Structure formats: C-alpha cells, structure tokens
Amino acid sequence: MPDSIAISPPLTPKKEEILTISARLFAQKGYAAVSMRELASETKMTPAALYHHYADKEALYYAALLHVFTDKASAIIELTKGRESSETKLKNLILWLIRLFSRDEIFTLLLQRELLDGNSARIKLLTREVIEPPFLEVERLIGKLVPNRNPKSLAVSAMSLILGHFQLMPILRNLTIEHSSAPIIDQEHALADTVRALIMGQSSKATETRGAF
Amino acid sequence: MPDSIAISPPLTPKKEEILTISARLFAQKGYAAVSMRELASETKMTPAALYHHYADKEALYYAALLHVFTDKASAIIELTKGRESSETKLKNLILWLIRLFSRDEIFTLLLQRELLDGNSARIKLLTREVIEPPFLEVERLIGKLVPNRNPKSLAVSAMSLILGHFQLMPILRNLTIEHSSAPIIDQEHALADTVRALIMGQSSKATETRGAF
DNA sequence: TTCACCTAAACGAACGTTCAATAGGGAAAA
DNA sequence: TTTTCCCTATTGAACGTTCGTTTAGGTGAA
Structure with missing residues (x-):
C-alpha cells in the first residue's frame, strides 16, 4: 500500500503548478485568448520549457481540465x-x-x-x-x-x-x-x-x- | 413619418448581411477564435472590404451584438x-x-x-x-x-x-x-x-x- | 467627376512550435 | 573521494504561419 492515496495522476510539483496557473488563465480568458507565451510568462518559464512538459497547447488545456474536474464530485x-x-x-x-x-x-x-x-x-x-x-x-x-x-x-x-x-x-x-x-x-x-x-x-x-x- | 419603423440602425442590406453572418460565427466559435479573414471569406468579401464597413474587429463584434440583442424583448x-x-x-x-x-x-x-x-x-x-x-x-x-x-x-x-x-x-x-x-x-x-x-x-x-x- | 465600394498586396506583430545547446544533479565508475 | 556519465529541465533563437490592419489603386453607378 502506497503512502499516498492519489496514484492515478503522478503529477510532479512543477507540473501541478503549471496546471493550476494554466487552469486559472484558461478559465478567465478562454482557450483561444490565452497564448503559450502568456502561460510561460505566468509560470516563470520559457515557452520551450512548457513544451518539455506538455506536447502542445491542447494537451496542456486538457490536462488542466482533468486537474480541475477529476474527482470533483468524490465528496x-x-x-x-x-x-x-x-x-x-x-x-x-x-x-x-x-x-x-x-x-x-x-x-x-x-x-x-x-x-x-x-x-x-x-x-x-x-x-x-x-x-x-x-x-x-x-x-x-x-x-x-x-x-x-x-x-x-x-x-x-x-x-x-x-x-x-x-x-x-x-x-x-x-x-x-x-x-x-x-x-x-x-x-x-x-x-x-x-x-x-x-x-x-x-x-x-x-x-x-x-x-x- | 418614414415608411420603415426601425430608424435607429440605418443598416444597408450589405451591412445587415455582414452582421448576420458575423453573429453566427462569433456565436459558434467565440470572439477570439474567429478571424477577420474567416469573416471576410464567409461574407464573400476581402478583409479590406470588411474594414470599409467596420473600423476594426471589435467594432464589428459590437455591431453584431447590437444587431442580435437590440429590441429582442420588445414583443x-x-x-x-x-x-x-x-x-x-x-x-x-x-x-x-x-x-x-x-x-x-x-x-x-x-x-x-x-x-x-x-x-x-x-x-x-x-x-x-x-x-x-x-x-x-x-x-x-x-x-x-x-x-x-x-x-x-x-x-x-x-x-x-x-x-x-x-x-x-x-x-x-x-x-x-x-x-x-x-x-x-x-x-x-x-x-x-x-x-x-x-x-x-x-x-x-x-x-x-x-x-x- | 465624384464617391461609395471593392481588390491585391503587403505591413509588423503575435501566434504555436521546434531545435541545438547547456546547465545541474544524482548514480555509477574510478 | 573524485570523476565520469546520463538524463531531466531549461534556455535563446528561430521556424513558418496566421493574425489584425493598412495602403494604394481600381471600378461602376449617379
């Protein structure tokens, strides 16, 4: 039995931070109105570093959705x-x-x-x-x-x-x-x-x- | 007294067509996801012709909003x-x-x-x-x-x-x-x-x- | 002639994305 | 302990494309 319960998303702290900030921006402005450069700037990275963690913009958006929605109703x-x-x-x-x-x-x-x-x-x-x-x-x-x-x-x-x-x-x-x-x-x-x-x-x-x- | 009742928006037929098509695209995809070139293509004009009728993208969007919303509740x-x-x-x-x-x-x-x-x-x-x-x-x-x-x-x-x-x-x-x-x-x-x-x-x-x- | 309307072409900026190079840190080898 | 190695994370720079917008010029009806 692992110490942590959440085994489904093996999120590194860095990835979690990216997703939290991305979710905020996507929520406030919508998918099309948020650029990868803006996401990179808000997460204090370069755009290229972002692409190291997520294949493209859509994958990052979907991961942010999962991060916010998954198990939201588990309580x-x-x-x-x-x-x-x-x-x-x-x-x-x-x-x-x-x-x-x-x-x-x-x-x-x-x-x-x-x-x-x-x-x-x-x-x-x-x-x-x-x-x-x-x-x-x-x-x-x-x-x-x-x-x-x-x-x-x-x-x-x-x-x-x-x-x-x-x-x-x-x-x-x-x-x-x-x-x-x-x-x-x-x-x-x-x-x-x-x-x-x-x-x-x-x-x-x-x-x-x-x-x- | 003019023949037409609607004197507030002196819309030419061409402008009305532009607004109707623009409203459809903006409604379906959202402001940021619609480009002026796409709007021009759908209205069978060049982008430059579009700018002859409306100063910029935001003015066109606002005019489309007015066209759809104005007097909607008059009935x-x-x-x-x-x-x-x-x-x-x-x-x-x-x-x-x-x-x-x-x-x-x-x-x-x-x-x-x-x-x-x-x-x-x-x-x-x-x-x-x-x-x-x-x-x-x-x-x-x-x-x-x-x-x-x-x-x-x-x-x-x-x-x-x-x-x-x-x-x-x-x-x-x-x-x-x-x-x-x-x-x-x-x-x-x-x-x-x-x-x-x-x-x-x-x-x-x-x-x-x-x-x- | 005039003027509303249109076109082709281009502007600079911003877009998503890629690439070669490098820094850093822990494991393996000396 | 020191050195080598390797892999993850990150960088600066650039790729080609598309963006909003402008410009100069043309066309046709009044």
Missing part, C-alpha cells in the same frame, strides 16, 4: 453514507452542490466554457466527473421523498436552477438587487432553500426569513 | 397589454421567454458568451435590451399572484431556471434521459410548467402529463 460519498433522514441528506447535498460552484470560481468558469466549446469527449468527462454523481444522488433522494413526481426531470430542474443562478450572476449586479451585500453563506442558503422548494413543491418560508439573494 | 408589450388574467399573462410570458432561447440558437450562444466575457458596458447592454424587460414584468406579475413571497428573488430564480436549462443542454444528452426525442414544443411547455410550479409554489401535475424534458 458525495460522505454525504450519502450517513444515518440522517433522506430529507436532511438532500438538504446537505444541495448545499454542498451550491458551494461547489460558489467557492471555486475557476472550476465554475471552466465548466461554463466547456458547456459552450467542449467537444463530445470533453463533455463526457464533465458529465462523468462532475455532473452525474450528484445528479444521480439527487434523483434517488427525490424518488424517495417525492415519489409522485418524475425524479429525473426534477433533478434536471434542480441542477438547472443552480447552474443558471451562477450564470446569471454578472447581470444581477445590474438589476438593482440588494443581494450582493449579503454574506456569501446566506446567499448559499437562500439558493438552497429555493432549490428545495422547487423539489418539494411548496413555498418554503425560509426564502423570506433569509431575504433575497 | 413583451404585446403580452402585457391584453385583457387576460394575470395568471394567463404570466403563463404566456414564461412561454415566450423560453421560446426566445429555444428558437434562436445564435442569440442564446451570444448571450452565454457575453455572460462569460462581456465587459461592464456589454453586460449593461445585455441587461437593458434582453433581461430586464421580461424580468420586471415577471416580477410585477409575481407580486400580484404570490404577494406573500419576495417577487424579486422569485423572478431571479425563474430566469435562472430557464437559462440554466439551456446551459445544461449539452450534458442532458449524456445523462441517458429520454427527453431528446420529444417534440420541441412539448419540451418548451414542460419547462414552462416547471417554471410556473417554482413561482406558484406547488407541484404542477402538468409535468407528469407532459412527461420529462
């Missing part, structure tokens, strides 16, 4: 194994899912860009590593809690609501909404309440007590 | 002036909003890209011309129909749900969902039912009769 297992009620599990799962996006901007940006420009293989990676695990668990809990409705379409709606919320963020700042001032943790809980209301099919008073987004 | 006036009940108005408004995205892929792609890369001025354009008009009307109707809840946060959630649904589309094809086969008009109504259920705070049986997405 789900913790949430589903507990002794809590299904209702509590769903609540925790939704909150965990929301924090996945709200607390990792680079991850969220890369995901949004991949949804626009990802080819079939990359969309499959995204589905398998990020979306599907929480989706299946949400669907399972809905089947238990709200059996008279279609769990699949309801789970899709829940994911859409969460994703759409973060997609809409840049516009919310222009809609004269008093949300921005609220602490992040309150915004997370408010969104979680809305998602739960959508699933349970009843208005939760919590959205009132917690205020708007 | 709302028709929906709000009628004699129908507020409930019917809301229903029609939601359906109209959904069709805005589902029946104009170029518009939807440009909007999603602008939400990622748009600067402050462009986000404001997007807000003013596209998002805010239906948003305010949805908010107003919610205030009438569900007065005990926060209209603003509920309207935001409705918009998020719709936008997120189309953002999630590429992944739905990988989630083994039986939705894709359904006619577009049924998908539109199913989504509309979900949005109304979110607003009215009750599960609508319609999502069952119409099936999943």
Whole structure:
C-alpha cells in the first residue's frame, strides 16, 4: 500500500503548478485568448520549457481540465453514507452542490466554457466527473421523498436552477438587487432553500426569513 | 413619418448581411477564435472590404451584438397589454421567454458568451435590451399572484431556471434521459410548467402529463 | 467627376512550435 | 573521494504561419 492515496495522476510539483496557473488563465480568458507565451510568462518559464512538459497547447488545456474536474464530485460519498433522514441528506447535498460552484470560481468558469466549446469527449468527462454523481444522488433522494413526481426531470430542474443562478450572476449586479451585500453563506442558503422548494413543491418560508439573494 | 419603423440602425442590406453572418460565427466559435479573414471569406468579401464597413474587429463584434440583442424583448408589450388574467399573462410570458432561447440558437450562444466575457458596458447592454424587460414584468406579475413571497428573488430564480436549462443542454444528452426525442414544443411547455410550479409554489401535475424534458 | 465600394498586396506583430545547446544533479565508475 | 556519465529541465533563437490592419489603386453607378 502506497503512502499516498492519489496514484492515478503522478503529477510532479512543477507540473501541478503549471496546471493550476494554466487552469486559472484558461478559465478567465478562454482557450483561444490565452497564448503559450502568456502561460510561460505566468509560470516563470520559457515557452520551450512548457513544451518539455506538455506536447502542445491542447494537451496542456486538457490536462488542466482533468486537474480541475477529476474527482470533483468524490465528496458525495460522505454525504450519502450517513444515518440522517433522506430529507436532511438532500438538504446537505444541495448545499454542498451550491458551494461547489460558489467557492471555486475557476472550476465554475471552466465548466461554463466547456458547456459552450467542449467537444463530445470533453463533455463526457464533465458529465462523468462532475455532473452525474450528484445528479444521480439527487434523483434517488427525490424518488424517495417525492415519489409522485418524475425524479429525473426534477433533478434536471434542480441542477438547472443552480447552474443558471451562477450564470446569471454578472447581470444581477445590474438589476438593482440588494443581494450582493449579503454574506456569501446566506446567499448559499437562500439558493438552497429555493432549490428545495422547487423539489418539494411548496413555498418554503425560509426564502423570506433569509431575504433575497 | 418614414415608411420603415426601425430608424435607429440605418443598416444597408450589405451591412445587415455582414452582421448576420458575423453573429453566427462569433456565436459558434467565440470572439477570439474567429478571424477577420474567416469573416471576410464567409461574407464573400476581402478583409479590406470588411474594414470599409467596420473600423476594426471589435467594432464589428459590437455591431453584431447590437444587431442580435437590440429590441429582442420588445414583443413583451404585446403580452402585457391584453385583457387576460394575470395568471394567463404570466403563463404566456414564461412561454415566450423560453421560446426566445429555444428558437434562436445564435442569440442564446451570444448571450452565454457575453455572460462569460462581456465587459461592464456589454453586460449593461445585455441587461437593458434582453433581461430586464421580461424580468420586471415577471416580477410585477409575481407580486400580484404570490404577494406573500419576495417577487424579486422569485423572478431571479425563474430566469435562472430557464437559462440554466439551456446551459445544461449539452450534458442532458449524456445523462441517458429520454427527453431528446420529444417534440420541441412539448419540451418548451414542460419547462414552462416547471417554471410556473417554482413561482406558484406547488407541484404542477402538468409535468407528469407532459412527461420529462 | 465624384464617391461609395471593392481588390491585391503587403505591413509588423503575435501566434504555436521546434531545435541545438547547456546547465545541474544524482548514480555509477574510478 | 573524485570523476565520469546520463538524463531531466531549461534556455535563446528561430521556424513558418496566421493574425489584425493598412495602403494604394481600381471600378461602376449617379
């Protein structure tokens, strides 16, 4: 048994640093708008040194995607194994899912860009590593809690609501909404309440007590 | 009084053709991934001819944005002036909003890209011309129909749900969902039912009769 | 004649990428 | 211990291509 658990990606510290910085740049500006020279400059290397670690720009981009996406949903297992009620599990799962996006901007940006420009293989990676695990668990809990409705379409709606919320963020700042001032943790809980209301099919008073987004 | 109503953009047919083709390319590949030579080739001109009509690439891109976004939400006036009940108005408004995205892929792609890369001025354009008009009307109707809840946060959630649904589309094809086969008009109504259920705070049986997405 | 519209050709800059050369550090040989 | 060797990591420089853009000149309708 090896000391380290992560044996799948044998990343040297240097490679890890490259991928972290590359992921940030690709997330902020998009694939086509980032040059190898800029990546080299940010990682304090020459372009030629970059090519020693990765065959070309696309390989570097894909490695950065893997670095950010792989095992992103692995923490789900913790949430589903507990002794809590299904209702509590769903609540925790939704909150965990929301924090996945709200607390990792680079991850969220890369995901949004991949949804626009990802080819079939990359969309499959995204589905398998990020979306599907929480989706299946949400669907399972809905089947238990709200059996008279279609769990699949309801789970899709829940994911859409969460994703759409973060997609809409840049516009919310222009809609004269008093949300921005609220602490992040309150915004997370408010969104979680809305998602739960959508699933349970009843208005939760919590959205009132917690205020708007 | 001129014959034509649209006096704001005095677009020649040639310019209109340029903008239509440019909007398609920018929507499909993104600003940085489209070259002036490609735009010239698609419009059957030389690059230099393109520069006769637009000062530079950014001006052309912004003009294409204006062409696609401007007055996109003007049809709302028709929906709000009628004699129908507020409930019917809301229903029609939601359906109209959904069709805005589902029946104009170029518009939807440009909007999603602008939400990622748009600067402050462009986000404001997007807000003013596209998002805010239906948003305010949805908010107003919610205030009438569900007065005990926060209209603003509920309207935001409705918009998020719709936008997120189309953002999630590429992944739905990988989630083994039986939705894709359904006619577009049924998908539109199913989504509309979900949005109304979110607003009215009750599960609508319609999502069952119409099936999943 | 004029002027909007177009062309061919080229500009310098930036792009992705390659290559020969070299520095550095640990293992192997002396 | 010292020397040799080797391999990884890195460099400066350059390759050819494509980029956004400009220039000088042409064409055809009013």
